[in-house]
Amino acid sequence: MSFYNEMFEDDGNARLCYLKYLEWLNAPEQTDLIKRKEEAENVFRRTGITFNVYSEKEETEKLIPFDLIPRILTGDEWKIIQRGVEQRVKAINSFLWDIYHHQEIIKAGIIPHSLIEQNEAFLPEMIGFTPPSGIYTHIAGIDLVRTSEKEFFVLEDNVRTPSGVSYMIENRETMYNMFPELFSKIKVRSVTEYPAKLLRALKASSPQLLNDSTVAVLTPGMYNSAYFEHSFLADQMGVELVESQDLQIIDGRVAMRTTQGFKIIDVLYRRVDDMFLDPLSFNENSALGVPGIMDVYKSGSITIANAPGTGIADDKAIYSYIPEIIRFYTGQKALLKNVETWLCRNKEHLQYVLENMSSLVVKEVHGSGGYGMLIGPAASKQELSAFKKKLVRNPANYIAQPTLSLSTVPVLKKSGLVPRHVDLRPFALVSRDNVFVTDGGLTRVALKKGSLVVNSSQGGGTKDTWILENN
Amino acid sequence: MKMSLQNIVEFQFTANPTYGIQRLRMTPKESERQKTLSWEIILKGAKKEIEYVDHHGNVCVLLTFEKDTKSVSVLAQGDVEINKTNGVTNEDSLIPKWLFKRHTELAKPGVAIKKFCRDFAGFTGSDLDLVYKVANKLQQTLKYEIGSTKVETVAEEAFLLKKGVCQDFAHIYISCMRVLNFPVRYVSGYLKLNDRKEQEATHAWCEVYVNNLGWVGIDVSNNIIVDENYVVLATGFDYKDAKPIHGLQFESENSGIKTAISIQQ
Numbered sequence: 001m002s003f004y005n006e007m008f009e010d011d012g013n014a015r016l017c018y019l020k021y022l023e024w025l026n027a028p029e030q031t032d033l034i035k036r037k038e039e040a041e042n043v044f045r046r047t048g049i050t051f052n053v054y055s056e057k058e059e060t061e062k063l064i065p066f067d068l069i070p071r072i073l074t075g076d077e078w079k080i081i082q083r084g085v086e087q088r089v090k091a092i093n094s095f096l097w098d099i100y101h102h103q104e105i106i107k108a109g110i111i112p113h114s115l116i117e118q119n120e121a122f123l124p125e126m127i128g129f130t131p132p133s134g135i136y137t138h139i140a141g142i143d144l145v146r147t148s149e150k151e152f153f154v155l156e157d158n159v160r161t162p163s164g165v166s167y168m169i170e171n172r173e174t175m176y177n178m179f180p181e182l183f184s185k186i187k188v189r190s191v192t193e194y195p196a197k198l199l200r201a202l203k204a205s206s207p208q209l210l211n212d213s214t215v216a217v218l219t220p221g222m223y224n225s226a227y228f229e230h231s232f233l234a235d236q237m238g239v240e241l242v243e244s245q246d247l248q249i250i251d252g253r254v255a256m257r258t259t260q261g262f263k264i265i266d267v268l269y270r271r272v273d274d275m276f277l278d279p280l281s282f283n284e285n286s287a288l289g290v291p292g293i294m295d296v297y298k299s300g301s302i303t304i305a306n307a308p309g310t311g312i313a314d315d316k317a318i319y320s321y322i323p324e325i326i327r328f329y330t331g332q333k334a335l336l337k338n339v340e341t342w343l344c345r346n347k348e349h350l351q352y353v354l355e356n357m358s359s360l361v362v363k364e365v366h367g368s369g370g371y372g373m374l375i376g377p378a379a380s381k382q383e384l385s386a387f388k389k390k391l392v393r394n395p396a397n398y399i400a401q402p403t404l405s406l407s408t409v410p411v412l413k414k415s416g417l418v419p420r421h422v423d424l425r426p427f428a429l430v431s432r433d434n435v436f437v438t439d440g441g442l443t444r445v446a447l448k449k450g451s452l453v454v455n456s457s458q459g460g461g462t463k464d465t466w467i468l469e470n471n
Numbered sequence: 472m473k474m475s476l477q478n479i480v481e482f483q484f485t486a487n488p489t490y491g492i493q494r495l496r497m498t499p500k501e502s503e504r505q506k507t508l509s510w511e512i513i514l515k516g517a518k519k520e521i522e523y524v525d526h527h528g529n530v531c532v533l534l535t536f537e538k539d540t541k542s543v544s545v546l547a548q549g550d551v552e553i554n555k556t557n558g559v560t561n562e563d564s565l566i567p568k569w570l571f572k573r574h575t576e577l578a579k580p581g582v583a584i585k586k587f588c589r590d591f592a593g594f595t596g597s598d599l600d601l602v603y604k605v606a607n608k609l610q611q612t613l614k615y616e617i618g619s620t621k622v623e624t625v626a627e628e629a630f631l632l633k634k635g636v637c638q639d640f641a642h643i644y645i646s647c648m649r650v651l652n653f654p655v656r657y658v659s660g661y662l663k664l665n666d667r668k669e670q671e672a673t674h675a676w677c678e679v680y681v682n683n684l685g686w687v688g689i690d691v692s693n694n695i696i697v698d699e700n701y702v703v704l705a706t707g708f709d710y711k712d713a714k715p716i717h718g719l720q721f722e723s724e725n726s727g728i729k730t731a732i733s734i735q736q
Contacts, residue, residue: 101565113569124708127526128565248490249535252520279719280494291492291719292520295533299523 004148004407005419006071017074017468020186025069033068034414036178040066043174065461066171067411068178071422071443072466078439081144081152081426084336086435087326089140089428092159092313094329096136099312100126110324118396119318120366121160121311123274125281129298131307132207133432138269138305139198140428141165141442144336146407153337153404155423157314157322160306161271164442165427166229169194169236171464172440187469189439194427195236197436198269201429202237205303206266213266216240216256218247220272220288230271244272249292254302267303268293274308316365316399317343339404345396353400354391357384360400361452362391375452377403406452409463411445421446423454424465439467472555472699473508475735476661477548478673480716483727484541491536493517493718496659496705497547498530504560505703510549516540527656527712528562529705536720545716551702558696560678560703561685568680570708571654577709578645578657581627587612588650598653598681602689603696605647610694613640622710637675638710640691644677645709654680656706657713658688663700663734670732673715678706702734 007018014022024030044063073081098104099116106113116122141162143155172191176183199215206213219230221243234241246257247265255262270277276286281294296302312318318325320341323334342349342360353360362374374387391398408419426441443463444454454460478497499507512519512532517540521533536543574580580588590608594601614634622638626646629639641657648655655677662674676690676697688697707713 103567106567113567117569117573124526124566124570129526249492249520249533252533280492280717284719292494292533292535295494295521295523295531298525299521301521 003405003419003421004146006146006407006409006422007417007419008410017072021070021072021182024182024185033412037068037412040068040174040178043177044170064167064456065447066174067445067447067461067463068175069410069412069417070175070464070466071409071424072468074468075470077150078467080150080335081424082437084152084154084334085140085142085426085428085437087330087332087335088142088154088157088322089137089159089430089435091322091326091329092140092157093134093136093430095325096307096310096313097130097134098329100309101128101130105325105328108328110328111318111321115317115321116312119312119315121274121309121315123309123312125294125298126307126309131205131297132300132303133205135205135305135430135432136307136310137313138201138205138307138430139165140430141425142336142428144424144426145339145404146422146424147405148407151337153339154322155339155404156316157319158425159314160273160311162425162427163226163229163271164425165194165438166232167462168427168438168440168442168465170232171442171462175464186466189467189469191438191440194438195233197429197438198233199237199239201431201436202267202269202303202305204431205305207300207303208266214239214263215267215269216242216265218242218244218268218270218272218290220276224271226271233269244288244290247290247293249290249296252296252299252301254290254293254296265302267305269305274311277304277308316341316363317345320399339401342400344391344398344400349400350391350395353398354388357388357400359403361403362387362398362400365397365399371457373453375403378452403452406454409443409445411447411461411463418449420449421452421454422463440465472553472736473550474553474663474702475548475550476702477546477731477733478661479544479546479729479731481544481729482542482725483729484543484720484723485726486723487539487541488536488720488723491517491543491718491720491723493534493543493545493716495532495534495545495547495716496525496529496713497545497715498532498704499549499551499660500527500529500703500705502528502560502562502703504554504556506552506554508550508552510547510551513546513548514544515546516543517545525712526566527706528564529707529713553699553702555699558688558698559685560688568654571656571680572649572652573708574646574649575709575711576625577711578626578642578649580646580650581630584627584630584643584646585650587630588647591651599684599687601651602648602653602679602681602687605651606644606689606691606694609640609644609647609691613643613691615640615692637690637692641675641677642709644689644691648677648679656686657709658703658706659710659713659715660704661702661732661734662690662693663702663736665700670734672730672732673704674701675710675713676701 137159141158217234276288278294280291326334344350358376364372406421410417429436443465517534616634620635626642629635678686705713
């Protein structure tokens with residue numbers, strides 16, 4: 001398999017968008033770059049950017065490795081992504097409204113109702129209810145991979161509680177601090193206004209027509225793997241970070257305990273999963289949620305971002321229908337391609353997957369973080385046969401995709417620059433009549449040679465992502 | 472037929488709960504079959520926070536306990552007009568009928584229920600006949616016995632015991648009808664027994680959706696088609712989203728619940 005190297009052409013010449021950067025990198029004064037790598041790691045350790053990794057053993061806090069070599073995209077390349085993400089996110093919002101109202105897409109025979117019926121992410125509680133301002137996915141993160149100069153594929157939509165945006169911002173901050181001269185040499189679009197835009201989008205979705213809505217961030221607590229991000233975003237937006245025990249229902253509204261007494265919340269950016277959001281409505285043993293918040297929500301007095309029940313749109317089985325979903329609601333062809341997907345719930349697909357497993361990537365329908373997946377080409381015979389057994393036992397739980405030739409961007413090693421596979425998660429913010437795609441995103445990089453798994457839980461790292469000011 | 476209803480529920484606590492919250496579905500549900508003429512909910516030891524209509528069309532009232540209260544009482548009362556519809560009802564709802572075929576935790580069929588349903592596999596009569604036939608057969612099979620099951624008992628457990636109360640009868644019937652591919656829902660409400668004014672408890676029954684007809688009310692506990700003596704409070708996929716009172720409280724236990732229901736024509 002050949003891979004598209006984003007920095008170098010096949011003959012070893014640098015691609016245009018990296019010329020200025022390489023000029024800087026190859027200057028004699030950059031010889032100590034490898035030492036400065038440690039400097040960057042120290043910055044991260046000081047700021048506390050860590051990530052919990054769930055494993056059989058004790059939960060441990062781990063530093064996500066940061067690679068100093070930026071990933072650079074031109075304005076033109078970015079335009080493809082931006083438009084594609086915007087189109088996708090709009091269609092997903094239309095789909096969510098439809099699926100929780102008249103279900104025209106099912107009546108039209110485009111999606112089988114069995115796909116919804118058997119899906120735990122579908123919340124009947126949302127039927128007939130329109131969230132304040134009509135938005136379901138205030139924040140969306142769309143995972144992309146690149147396979148050639150102009151080809152980007154969507155690997156996954158994340159419209160429940162996408163994470164990673166704090167790394168996008170902190171990576172940029174670190175680069176600014178370490179290499180300020182680079183940013184005067186090369187015009188890179190800014191990502192630092194993201195928290196302000198997020199706050200504006202959240203406030204704009206408030207159920208109250210006030211200029212000054214109160215926003216808060218709900219976190220499951222410090223043991224959550226993304227706690228750093230929750231507190232980071234609350235801090236950057238200048239809003240309260242709250243936990244379950246800080247909240248209660250007062251005068252028909254959700255209120256938070258503050259040093260000045262209780263304060264009403266208009267918009268809650270929650271980083272707690274649906275099932276734990278309200279013990280009165282969902283998992284009754286949840287200590288992470290707010291009893292009665294769904295009642296307040298349904299009476300129209302609070303915005304919950306993202307809306308409960310959005311998970312029905314980013315499920316891996318629904319994913320394969322997204323191009324048709326886009327066509328159905330927008331009348332357009334999908335700008336970003338989907339990866340061909342076999343749904344193992346379908347008998348013929350299952351047969352194909354079992355016969356071709358060694359060349360496929362098999363994932364759990366509800367899985368995330370790279371857990372519970374199998375990469376056929378990298379799996380041993382034993383692993384393959386063990387996975388086949390799992391698959392046959394519960395086929396509906398799995399999907400399979402071809403192993404994609406993910407593009408590479410070099411990372412810095414002692415030996416110099418070596419290519420490693422990357423993906424990209426751009427972040428979109430949805431307001432009443434527009435979708436804003438942040439000029440950047442989170443580039444994840446597989447640090448092991450040849451590895452295609454970029455998830456931080458599987459030893460992946462991150463890079464700063466540059467979108468050039470010029471085309 | 473016009474009915475006057477009154478239901479008082481009183482909760483006593485062992486200690487003052489630090490925080491308590493309840494969702495009431497104690498206002499009759501509007502439908503073609505029944506119209507609410509007047510209704511009020513009076514609370515003691517608690518405060519009404521919100522009122523809204525849920526996805527099933529049930530009126531929900533959310534209440535929180537007053538500080539340092541040792542008891543909470545809920546009085547729901549008013550007048551309801553019940554139309555003669557031969558047990559059939561219809562209403563506007565966005566919930567697709569196929570969603571009522573989805574098995575739920577409380578009404579999931581096990582081996583025994585599935586086996587019971589197999590007897591109806593070759594049934595050649597009308598859908599409506601089948602609706603009655605299954606109810607009939609269950610009524611013959613099951614014994615109504617107070618105290619034989621708990622509130623969390625699931626359909627299959629009660630079916631194996633061959634006994635239960637109205638909640639179990641309803642769950643078993645729901646389970647069977649879903650196996651037989653009918654949309655079916657749980658109903659909680661009141662049944663006016665003709666020989667008395669004071670009633671023992673709220674009742675539970677089912678509604679099965681029959682094409683070209685509507686929701687047909689079936690009371691398996693009494694093996695009858697729902698008539699004008701039945702007042703619907705709430706409907707749901709099972710007991711969980713149709714129960715009249717659902718709540719939780721912190722650092723306290725209920726030491727007792729007293730219920731008094733009176734129904735007058």
